[in-house]
Amino acid sequence: MRTKMLRWTAGRRALVVALVVTLTVLWQWASWSGDRGLSILYAACAFVYVSGAVAGSVLLSRWTWRHRAVAVVTGMVAGHSPAGESLMASMPFVPLGRRLFHAPRLWSYWVAGNVTEYDFVMPAGMTLTLLNRWREALEQALNRKVDWRYGNLLFTLRVIKAELPAAVAFGELARLGAGQAGELVFCVGWGLLGPVWADLAALPHLLIGGVPGGGKSVFLRQLVTWLALANPPERLRLAFIDLKGGMELNLFRRLPHRLRPVLRQWRECGSLLEELNGELDRRQAAFDRAEVVSLAEWNRGYPEAGLPHVVLVIDEMAELTAVESGDKAEKAARQGQLWLLIRLCRLGRAVGLHVVCATQRPDTDAVPGQLKANLPATMAFRVRDPVNSRVLLGDGHPEAANLPPMPGRGIWQVDGQVEVQTPWLDRAEAAALLASAYPELAGAGLRLVEPDGEGPAWGSER
Structure with a gap:
């Protein structure tokens, strides 16, 4: 009252x-x-x-x-x-x-x-x-x-009147997450008022940034693990670009959700981005013919030809988006890949294509303005100075530079922002959970719209 x-x-x-x-x-x-x-x-x-x-x-x-x-x-x-x-x-x-x-x-x-x-x-x-x-x-x-x-x-x-915990276990939040409404629901972390949940399908793209050791890689690991455990390959497909040499994302290299092997060099990314943009165009054409406006509406209207969400996960995005180069051919190639990535972020929501980008160098070179404008959700861990914080959270928001030096402590920003302690999940536990859920760990085909535009069908092995 x-x-x-x-x-x-x-x-x-x-x-x-x-x-x-x-x-x-x-x-x-x-x-x-x-x-x-x-x-x-x-x-x-x-x-x-x-x-x-x-x-x-x-x-x-x-x-x-x-x-x-x-x-x-x-x-x-x-x-x-x-x-x-x-x-x-x-x-x-x-x-x-x-x-x-x-x-x-x-x-x-x-x-x-x-x-x-x-x-x-x-x-x-x-x-x-x-x-x-x-x-x-x-x-x-x-x-x-x-x-x-x-x-x-x-x-x-x-x-x-509350304090954030110093650490939160992934398993504890996983037990609380049963029954959460949404298509691609995951737990962001523990806030002052309890667990903070998000739906990647509604976001629909996410930017993660912070200094090394701040919790960025662990958050990315638990996010992908959560999505893979909650969604079978028929509902979710994953594409991985790990420009830190594959050290983090190769944990998921044998998931049945994957589209391709984990990409480790920026020169390899062009074909994947072109493939995803082609899928975007085919889905848009199919939705237009069927007079639907979203993936959820398509799957309700055509359950026999249902399409999965596709999530592109990029670790160390700066290696992909830093377009400045003395070599003209390399600069043109990088600019082309950046344009394809921005187009995915700009048009991907309605057709079920989502992008999750992570970087430990949150500056204007690593996160260009056109890309940041199309990444509406941000998970900001501790950064070096207020300038980096403003790149992640926007002007007038230096809060990420003032976070305590505590692994996993970050600021979640969508419409507003809230400080959270993100879940801790080490590699061994993640591997055990995935092996338990998918003991076969075998590849599977990707359900895509056929290139001829006749309609959705089972695609070939990618």
Whole structure:
């Protein structure tokens, strides 16, 4: 139940005014009539009033400390907002009404367990971007995690009294993940309010970045393992590009979901990207003829000719996207591959083609603007400086540079962003889980749309 603070404050003030008026009338009446009974009544009322004032002050002090976020936010906004800076400079000369207009007002608040939400009416000129810039300072002042949202003309501050775990086991989250709704659901990690889930089919592409040792490779490993365990080859196909020499993704080289062997050199990637773009074109043509607009709608309408989701996984994307080269032929080849990758990201969602890119060098060369604009979801682990953080999370978001040096700690960003501890899954455990689920570990064909455009059929071994 939300407490309406403005109405409560107005009612409290009206009650105080009524008590003061009552005491004044009783005093005047007692003085004029000389009635001893009225004098006693006045003394009793005065005692009750003073006692209530003392008790109210104590309760107000306790409330103010418990909800000190209100005072901290008021001070920050009044002192730093565009309107508040000039206001604070001339505070003694500013009428009270104008001060209230330029200061945030608490509209309501709500407490549920470890979470407290405050709805504020902010002064003109205050934006969600400005408030998010002060989030770190606010968290230090409150010793709590905070989150800002905006809706219905109110700015909502969520204060969370909880701590992230230092480590989360993959198996623990896998047990909790049973029954999650979605097509390609996986667990991002453990947030302050519990597990954070995502559906790759809805995202539909993902960028992962962070310094070596931050958790990027482990997150990629658990993501692919999760998808492979939850989806048989008939529903999911995987393509792998590992430009770190195959050291990480060769764990999945014998999965029945694979399209090709794991590619280890950037020169080998052109044919795979062309194949996936060709599949994109064939699916678009088939969907157009069938008058459907998504893979889910196609599979519902044509279950006998169902098509799988295709996920392209790229580790160390910088080796593929860094197009600058002194050799003109190499530069042209790299630019062509980058264009094919961007096209997959731009058009792949509706036809069920998804891209997961990881890099330990999140700069503008490794993550060009056109590519970043088509990667709507980001998993940012610790980076070296705020510039790298802004490349991953966007302007005004240096938070990834301030993450603690703890493996697996990252920031998940889709529409908003949340700090999480990602699942830990070592190579031996991942290999054992996959071997248990797919004991044959044999290749299988890819169900694709035939190149002649007649319709979907079982393709040849790729």
